[in-house]
Amino acid sequence: MTVATPSRGLLGERLVAHGALSRRHLRSALARQRSDPARLGELLVAEGWAEEDEVWSELAASWDLPLVRVEPGDVDPDCCRGLALDQAVALEVLPLRRYQGALWVAASDPRQARVRALVSRLSRDPVRWVTMPPSRLRRLQLQLWGRELAGAACHLTEAYDRGASAARLLSRWQLALGLALAAGLTWGLVRWTALTLTVAMGVVTLAYAVAALFRTRVVVRGARAGAGEPVAAEELEGLGKLPTYTVLCPLYHEAAIVPQLLQQLAQLDYPKAKLDVKLLLEADDTETRNCLGALSLPRFCEVVTVPDVGPRTKPKACNYGLLLARGQYVVIFDAEDRPEPDQLKKALAVFHRHLRRGDDRLGCVQAQLGFHNWAQNWLTGWFALEYLSFFRYFLPGLVSLGLPVPLGGTSNHFPTALLRALGAWDAFNVTEDADLGVRLHRAGFRTVIVDSVTWEEANSEFVNWTKQRSRWGKGYFVTWLVNMRHPWRLWRELGTRGWVSIQVTLLGTYLSALLNLLLWGLIVVWLVGQPPAVGALFPPETYYLAMLELLLGNFFFLYVTLWCAVQSGSYRLARLALVYPVYWVMISLAMTKALVQLATDHVYWEKTTHGLAQAEAPRGAARLTASPGRPEA
Amino acid sequence: MTQVAPPPTPAPAPSRPREARPEPRALTSSPGEGRARRLDPELLLVFVVALGCDLALAWYLAFHLHFISVDGLAATSNAFFVLFSRDPHLAAIGLVLNPLTSFLELPLVALRGLAPWLVSRAFAGSIETSCFGAGGAVLCDLLLRDAGLGRRLRLPLVGAWVLNPMVAFYSANGMSDIPLMFFLLLCSLILLRWLRSPRDSLLVALGVAVALATLVRYEAWAFAALVPPVLLVAERRRQQPWRRTEARLLLYGLPVALAVLFWIGANALVMHNPLDFLTSVYGNLSQTHAIGSRPEGWTAAVRTVAGEVLPLYPAYLPIAALALLMGLRRRQFWLAAALTLSTAAALLVMLYLAHRGGLDLLLRYFMTAIPSSFVLAAYALGLVRSPRRRAALGALVLGALAASTPASLAAMSNPILGGPGMEHAVVRAALADRPVTDGSYAGRIHQELGLGREVERLDRSHRLVLVDSFLGFPIVVDSPDPKLFVITSDEDFEAALNDPQAYGVGYFLVPMPSGEGRLDAVNRRYPGFWRSGDGFARRVAQLGRGAASYRWRLYRIVGPAPL
Known part of the structure; x- marks a missing residue:
């Protein structure tokens, strides 16, 4: 109050x-x-x-309180012993020192009951209150407690559940099983080469069939369900008192794109007094800091430097920001994002709508992601096609089937308290978004897609794209490993369908892309020379299934891509859909790279460069949206 | 020192999240979803009645007249080879004739153990085509319903489909003609719906339907090629931007391209020649060259085709003219013209073949005039705005189609028109109420079906018998031990033909090298074999007695084959 x-x-x-x-x-x-x-x-x-x-x-x-100016040296660290630092940050409270038998405490608004309650738990001494302007107070807090908070930010997920973090890649039994499998396979290959290969091919074929059927089911369901939960304008007007909303913007070497980001943030249709924007900078990123220093920042934006503790990953920065968040809800936007201005309100409306229905298990509202530079080159076109089918059909299909949703890396809205309670983002996982989506689901919370789009910049350059894609591949695999630490528990929590869904969306996405290269190679070899050795790999039991997968499976996904292009009115992309398999090959190459990285450094976050988009295409007309009914013409 | 407040425990999650969370409802419904998905009683009735009629006729033909169609049995035997030959594999379905008809028979053929007549009388094929015929009746009903025709006119018109003797006969005999008609009706139904409301989902359905059609008969390839002009004209009329038109064409064309490429690819992979189905000695072209007509000028070709179509279905031309006229009146002449052209695709193929030479004047090749008449009638009726006028015109159409029914029967019983196929023989046998087992083309199969037993009796040592199943399929299909035969689809057929002894082949079974018999693999490989055994085989017996039956000779291999 x-x-x-x-x-x-x-x-x-x-x-x-x-x-x-x-x-x-x-x-x-x-x-x-x-x-x-x-x-x-x-x-x-x-x-x-x-x-x-x-x-x-x-x-x-x-x-009638003194307004004070305090330097870090004025604060006695002993006074803070036992204080919940993140709460102190959220409530803007700072115990200064004991003096004349009283505890002197600074707060931006000492009259708040929660502030007084927090301090009363700290000490029985009488309290002398002083006040400080909030921004000064927060700056001081971060100077004093920054490293401790950053350390905590690295381990939020572990604090929630030790096994839920990817800090350790493999559990002991996973390592043992992996080694045993590898040894078994090697022995089989040496001893009964043909048999082992044939059986392996049979297993792969069967797994592909399961994955293809599952994906088909999800996509078809998604096509029926519609792209996202719509929110009417009246609902936005009827929102009433708006809560404080924290916007986290992790930045790393983004100087080029920061002005655009600030412009986008300023355009958000949300009362500025209720906005708590945190621009999260890494300690060594002087370039972006200088750039921000040169700009006059709006008052609702706060530059937060993430201390150099633990892994330097986006999730750690976000967790740090989360610990400082004042908002009741929190959302992430990437540096290059251009969210539709009413997105915060729309997300809020969806949360309210579900609460009104008595549904308090809505954990996340994910906005759709679209690309503004899809027309830049073939790569961005393909990327856009992929996003279209992912956000328009696949994710809505998962939502509609009640299956775990791997979140997109940006524009996901959470209730702050819930996010904190569930361990936030795993600082050691490079696809922390997908991981969090699954964790939410396992804890019994759902994700819905809202009919609002955030425009992103599609990667327009192959090497840069490969970095991003291999990171995703690596992350998906790591997330699968993390969730499979206790396969039985996973099954109990998700049921059979959910369990299969995890295998297909996390492991399947990665492995199939990796294996595709091998299988396509086999097909080429077969087409060219028809060597009997290749034929022998496919006895009739697997041959027909494999043939069906090759022809119908590949065709189906190609056709769905074309369908997405036509349905979304992106007719220009229709042609590109024809050569979409080239993109599949590129994905496979990126996954091969991911395999190498997985072995060398699974936590390493390979930075994606933003700002490669060409001069802006006209707003609206040339944009590609994942939401329905926006014909280009 | 506590760094961070312990997170508040989240509300306890339900043990099985699925139970606690009700299935989220679909948020927006697609246009089709609101529609009731219940079975329409009228359509069900039409299907059941038509199926009953067709199956009854099939039973009458197979068990009363003892009639088995050659091509129907060929389709069934292809399915049979896939499952029961010496080397069971899917490619045994054959790469010359389009595979879908045989493929759909697989489940029924698999029941051979329970009911051998499913294969030996090709009844599996009859059941399949009866379903297609009945499905065609349902499609006619839907076409006319879309056109806004009331039930009183609609059902008699559907009757004109079911009771047409050509339709009924081919629905009962297991050949690929009725499946082709079915798909033409289906594609046209979807196309007409798309012309009325251009939903993209209809284009997907159209693409898939046409793709399936291309796997039924090669005439459908012409149809597939003539659909894009219709789409283009329609898009031009709606003044759609080119990009959009292009995207829509792709949506239609991709499944079709897959089907065609699949077929070409299968030919390339299995036969090592992508156009094998076209150029193979077993292919239609080569077959029709062996028995077909000579090249003629375009005028003469038109006369030839019209000479078949007009007696077979006199209503076709007036109805096509009606469609064009209505198109002209409603200012969509080009659309009407493109539509008429596309529905005439199969006839255009025949026209081309007549011009080029090699057209076999079988009535069934001109049967697409029947479904085309229904489609064009539905199109024309749909353009009439006033319900009264529509009803009047509908009555006129009914008259024309009803009048064409006896005309079809007359054409079938005409020895010149119905003679080259089986229609004449079957109608004559039916009128006389005696089995079709004489030496005519229609009765030929009967005399060959028994040969398998005879070959097995002669082959005492149970050594393999090599026979080209192109002509020899009735022998293999009805044999007590089909695994005794090395047939054309076996992977080692070629090698065994060249070096029979190495492959344990004890006998060659060859047809007389005349007519199609010249295309037999043994006769081609060893031109003098039929007469003398080419020096490495000794004649064991001559088989086949009927006048029209191929004479077969069984030779025992006694020495190495010449290189």
């Missing part, structure tokens, strides 16, 4: 009287306050209509 600013009109009037606020801005602020009851002081600062220091000096006067 927040304490209202005393004599609301008075604060504004006094600021106007001191020349710190114009009357016009005051009128605007009061008008806005009627529709959205944010606290006036925060509203004025967030909109940039008044300086924070001046607002807080007036507030301190009205609260």
